[in-house]
Amino acid sequence: MKFEGILEEIDGFGPFQIIIIILLCTPRIVLPCHFLLNNFIAAVPPHHCDVSPLDEGGLFRNLTDEQRLAVSIPVREDGAWRSCEMFTEPQFQLLSNGSTSAELPTVRCQGGWVYHNSTFTSTIATEWDLVCDRKSLTKTTSTIFFFGVMMGAIAFGFLCDKYGRKNTLLASYIMAIVFGFSSAFANSYVLFAVLRFLTGFGLTGISINSIVLSIEWVDTGHRSFIGVIGSLAWSAGNMLLAGFAFLVTDWRTLIMTVTAPLGFAVLTWWWIPESARWLLANGKVERAKFYLDKCAKLNKKQKLSDKFNLETLSDTEILEKQKKNYTYLHLVKTPKMRRLTLLTGIVWYGVASTYYGISLNISGFGLNMYLTHFIYAAIEVPAKLMVYCCLNLTGRRTCQAGTLLLTGACIAINIFIPKGLWHVRAVVAILGKGLSEASFTTIFLYTTELYPTVIRQNGLGYTSFMSRLGVSVAPLILLLEDVWTLLPQIIICSVAIVSGLVSLLLPETLNVRLPETIDDIEKPRGNDISNSAESSGVFLESKTTTNAQQGRDE
Numbered sequence: 001m002k003f004e005g006i007l008e009e010i011d012g013f014g015p016f017q018i019i020i021i022i023l024l025c026t027p028r029i030v031l032p033c034h035f036l037l038n039n040f041i042a043a044v045p046p047h048h049c050d051v052s053p054l055d056e057g058g059l060f061r062n063l064t065d066e067q068r069l070a071v072s073i074p075v076r077e078d079g080a081w082r083s084c085e086m087f088t089e090p091q092f093q094l095l096s097n098g099s100t101s102a103e104l105p106t107v108r109c110q111g112g113w114v115y116h117n118s119t120f121t122s123t124i125a126t127e128w129d130l131v132c133d134r135k136s137l138t139k140t141t142s143t144i145f146f147f148g149v150m151m152g153a154i155a156f157g158f159l160c161d162k163y164g165r166k167n168t169l170l171a172s173y174i175m176a177i178v179f180g181f182s183s184a185f186a187n188s189y190v191l192f193a194v195l196r197f198l199t200g201f202g203l204t205g206i207s208i209n210s211i212v213l214s215i216e217w218v219d220t221g222h223r224s225f226i227g228v229i230g231s232l233a234w235s236a237g238n239m240l241l242a243g244f245a246f247l248v249t250d251w252r253t254l255i256m257t258v259t260a261p262l263g264f265a266v267l268t269w270w271w272i273p274e275s276a277r278w279l280l281a282n283g284k285v286e287r288a289k290f291y292l293d294k295c296a297k298l299n300k301k302q303k304l305s306d307k308f309n310l311e312t313l314s315d316t317e318i319l320e321k322q323k324k325n326y327t328y329l330h331l332v333k334t335p336k337m338r339r340l341t342l343l344t345g346i347v348w349y350g351v352a353s354t355y356y357g358i359s360l361n362i363s364g365f366g367l368n369m370y371l372t373h374f375i376y377a378a379i380e381v382p383a384k385l386m387v388y389c390c391l392n393l394t395g396r397r398t399c400q401a402g403t404l405l406l407t408g409a410c411i412a413i414n415i416f417i418p419k420g421l422w423h424v425r426a427v428v429a430i431l432g433k434g435l436s437e438a439s440f441t442t443i444f445l446y447t448t449e450l451y452p453t454v455i456r457q458n459g460l461g462y463t464s465f466m467s468r469l470g471v472s473v474a475p476l477i478l479l480l481e482d483v484w485t486l487l488p489q490i491i492i493c494s495v496a497i498v499s500g501l502v503s504l505l506l507p508e509t510l511n512v513r514l515p516e517t518i519d520d521i522e523k524p525r526g527n528d529i530s531n532s533a534e535s536s537g538v539f540l541e542s543k544t545t546t547n548a549q550q551g552r553d554e
Contacts (some may be wrong), residue, residue: 003276003277003280003453003513003514003516004219004220004513005106005278006292007219008219009296009301010292010295010296010299010301011224011296011299011300011301012218012219012220012297013218013219013222013225014060014295014298014299014300014301015298015299015300016217016273016294016295016298016299016482017214017217017218017222017226017295019271019298020213020217020272020273021214021226021229021230023268023269023271023272024210024213024214024230024233024272025230025233025263025468026261026264026265026268027173027206027210027261027262027265027511028206028210028211028230028233028234028237029233029234029236029237029240029261030176030203030206030237030258030259030261030262030265030450031203031206031207031234031237032234032235032237032238032241032377033237033238033240033241033244033258034145034176034180034199034200034203034242034258034259035145035146035149035203036238036241036359036360036373037241037254037255037258038141038142038145038360039245039359039360039369039373040120040123040241040245040251040254040369041123041124041141041251041254041255042123042124042125042140042141042142043120043121043123043125043369044123044125045115045116045117045118045119045120045125045126046083046115046116046119047083047113047114047115047116047126048069048073048081048083048113048114049072049073049080049083049084049085049086049110049111049112049113049114050110050111050112050114051068051069051072051086051111051112052111053071053111054071054072054086054087054090054112054473055068055514059090061089067095069081070095071087071090071091071092071094071095072086072090072096073085073086073087073088073092073137074086074087074106074390074481075518076102078139081104082106083113084108084109085106085108085109086106086107086108086109086110087104087105087106087107088105088106088107091104092178093477094416099408102491112129113126113129119249120249120250120251121249122249122250122251122252123251123252123305124141124189124251127251128188128189130189132283139474140196141193141196141472142241142356142360142475143192143475143476144196144197145196145197145199145200146356146471147197147200147468147472147474148196148197148199148200148201149196149200149201149204149464149468149471150464150468150469150471151201152200152201152202152203152205153204153208153460153461153462153464153465153468153512154328154461154462155201155204155461156168156172156204156205156208156209156457156461157208157328157457157458157459157460157462157464157465158311158327158328158457158458158460158461159171160205160208160209160212160457160460160461161278161454161455161457161458164274164275164278164279164282165209165212165213165216165274165275165278165457166213166240166269166272166273166274166275167357168205168209169205169206169209169210169213169269169272170266170269171202171205172202172203172204172205172209173202173206173207173262173265173266173269174199174202174266175199175201175202175205175249176199176202176203176206176259176262177259177262177263177266178202179195179196179198179199179201179202180199180202180255180256180258180259180262181255181256181259182195182253182257183195183199183255184252184253184256185232185252191372204464205466207464208457208460208464209457210229210230211226211230211444211448212275212418212448212456212457212460213272213275214226214230214276215227215445215448215449215514216276216277216278216448216453216456216514217273217275217276218293218515220511220513221511222447223445223449224388224391224392224445225315225388226445227391227440227441227442227444227445227448228384228385228387228388228391228445230444231380231384231437231440231444232381232384232442234379234380235378235381235406235437237375238373238376238377238380239374239378241258241373241377242370242371242373242374242377243374244257244258245370245373246370252403252412255269255398255498259470273291273294273295274287274291276288276291276292276295277453277514277516278453279291281453281454281516282517292457298340300330302356302494312506326455326497327452327458328460328461328462330454330455330458330518331455331458331459331462334518334521334522335519336522337510337518337522338523340450340451340461340521341462343502343503343505343506344447344450344459344462344463344506345462345463345465345466345501346466346498346502347400347443347502347503347506348402348443348447348463348464348466348467348470348519349467349470349495349499350404350467350468350470350495350496350498350499350500350502351436351439351440351443351470351499352440352466352468352469352470352471352474353402353470353471353474353477353492353495354404354407354408354436354439354441354469354492354495354496354499355433355436355437355439355475355545356413356470356471356474357474357478357492358376358411358429358432358433358492359376359433360474360475360478372426375430376430376433379430379431379434379437380433380434380438382434383434383435383437383438383441384437384438384441385541386438387403387438387442389442391442391445391510392404392510395506395508395509395510396442396445396446396449396506396508396509396510397446397494397506397507397508397521399438399442399504400439400442400443400446400500400503400506401500401501401504402500403435403438403442403500404439404496404497404499404503405441405496405497405501406432406435407435407439407500408494408496408497408500409434409496410428410429410431410432410435411432411493411496412493413428414428414429414489415486415489415490415493436496442463443463446461446506447459447463448460448514449512449514450506450507450509450515451510451515452514452515452516452517452518452520452521453514453515453516453517454516454517454518455518471497474492476490479490
């Protein structure tokens with residue numbers, strides 16, 4: 001029988017499932033706090049060269065601070081001091097009215113920098129004086145972190161299908177805590193980069209495990225709800241990050257602040273059940289029965305009799321494959337799986353590249369970075385509530401394609417809006433950010449429904465790898481603004497539109513049972529994963545009737 005039939009017997013959405021959602025909310029809140037943390041810990045505060053090397057013999061003793069800067073540092077066209085240049089010698093003539101600093105000889109800073117601490121007490125830029133040698137420090141550090149996330153996706157995708165969702169979730173918690181706190185005490189940028197790589201590696205297990213573990217325990221009708229609730233936890237963490245960064249202006253303390261909640265997640269891990277779907281897929285019938293009985297008890301449903309449980313679970317078609325060792329190779333061994341793998345990889349790359357291409361660019365709209373980040377996060381909430389309605393009305397495929405295409409349209413519109421109209425640009429950018437997050441919410445749920453249970457985490461590991469590849473490339477795309485200001489926006493817009501069109505080639509999964517084996521993907525269309533939940537119920541009824549009849553015959 002199908003697993004959906006078993007869930008119907010014990011209630012596929014009751015107190016048991018709600019507890020799972022609550023227990024997995026804390027780690028999901030932590031994820032955006034780390035994934036977008038580099039916007040703040042790697043920020044470069046306003047700064048200028050230390051002019052003390054030019055003050056030989058006390059030349060500046062009778063000058064005010066403003067006058068010292070005037071004779072030592074050239075100004076930009078907007079009248080602000082240049083950050084990484086100083087004059088070769090004091091230019092006292094600049095104190096006279098009408099004098100200009102144009103074409104006066106300059107050199108790079110000779111004695112370090114002076115930082116304005118009104119926004120940040122310290123960042124990694126000020127800690128190791130990386131401000132001028134690494135103009136794009138935030139983007140560089142983000143690339144290193146997401147490369148760790150990318151590698152973690154491959155590792156945890158395999159480990160989750162081999163050793164179970166719950167065990168690898170605990171390993172993810174421990175890795176993220178250990179390396180997260182360790183990175184706050186790094187004494188060099190190289191060590192910090194390595195530790196952030198390992199932190200990202202560990203956090204990936206939380207990302208791909210928490211959503212799958214929730215969805216595998218609920219019935220067909222509530223999968224959309226679970227996907228959106230898990231995604232709303234991300235938005236809550238994203239908004240909290242803006243508040244944490246505003247209140248905690250020291251980068252070391254900020255890292256420890258956003259990592260600390262994982263300690264609570266470790267304590268609650270003991271109450272998280274293993275996925276019964278995975279247990280059945282691997283022939284662990286007794287353990288699956290234990291969790292199913294626990295679910296029935298909490299949901300106030302009558303326990304399935306020992307005979308019914310053992311016979312029914314043993315007859316589950318997925319157990320025919322229990323001795324098979326599934327790997328990433330099974331994603332491409334058969335024709336339909338190969339097509340599914342190719343298409344989902346392209347869509348995930350486009351979704352992630354678009355989302356982070358927008359999220360990592362939180363300046364240039366006339367608002368301070370904290371407010372911009374908070375608005376970017378807050379707009380995700382109505383976008384996710386909207387996408388919840390669309391998921392159930394129009395289906396996964398239409399919703400996925402629509403959100404991506406509309407995101408691309410918002411980016412394209414901003415290309416043509418003059419920078420002087422920053423308030424209009426900000427509104428369009430915020431709308432695009434909400435739509436890009438809606439596409440991310442959809443793709444997590446959609447992919448979980450597309451891949452069969454036996455390789456679901458392998459599939460999530462692969463798609464998460466493609467996602468993080470897109471994330472790692474996104475900061476590098478933003479660096480292309482030095483080549484041409486509009487080039488990053490054109491690239492991100494194109495990626496969003498192409499991935500949106502590709503998503504139209506995926507099968508629809510609205511109101512269908514989760515596929516359990518690769519055969520569910522490969523068999524003829526009339527019998528594939530498009531079978532409805534009702535069909536599963538009929539199968540269950542006929543199966544149970546048959547068993548009962550056999551019992552009477554005996």
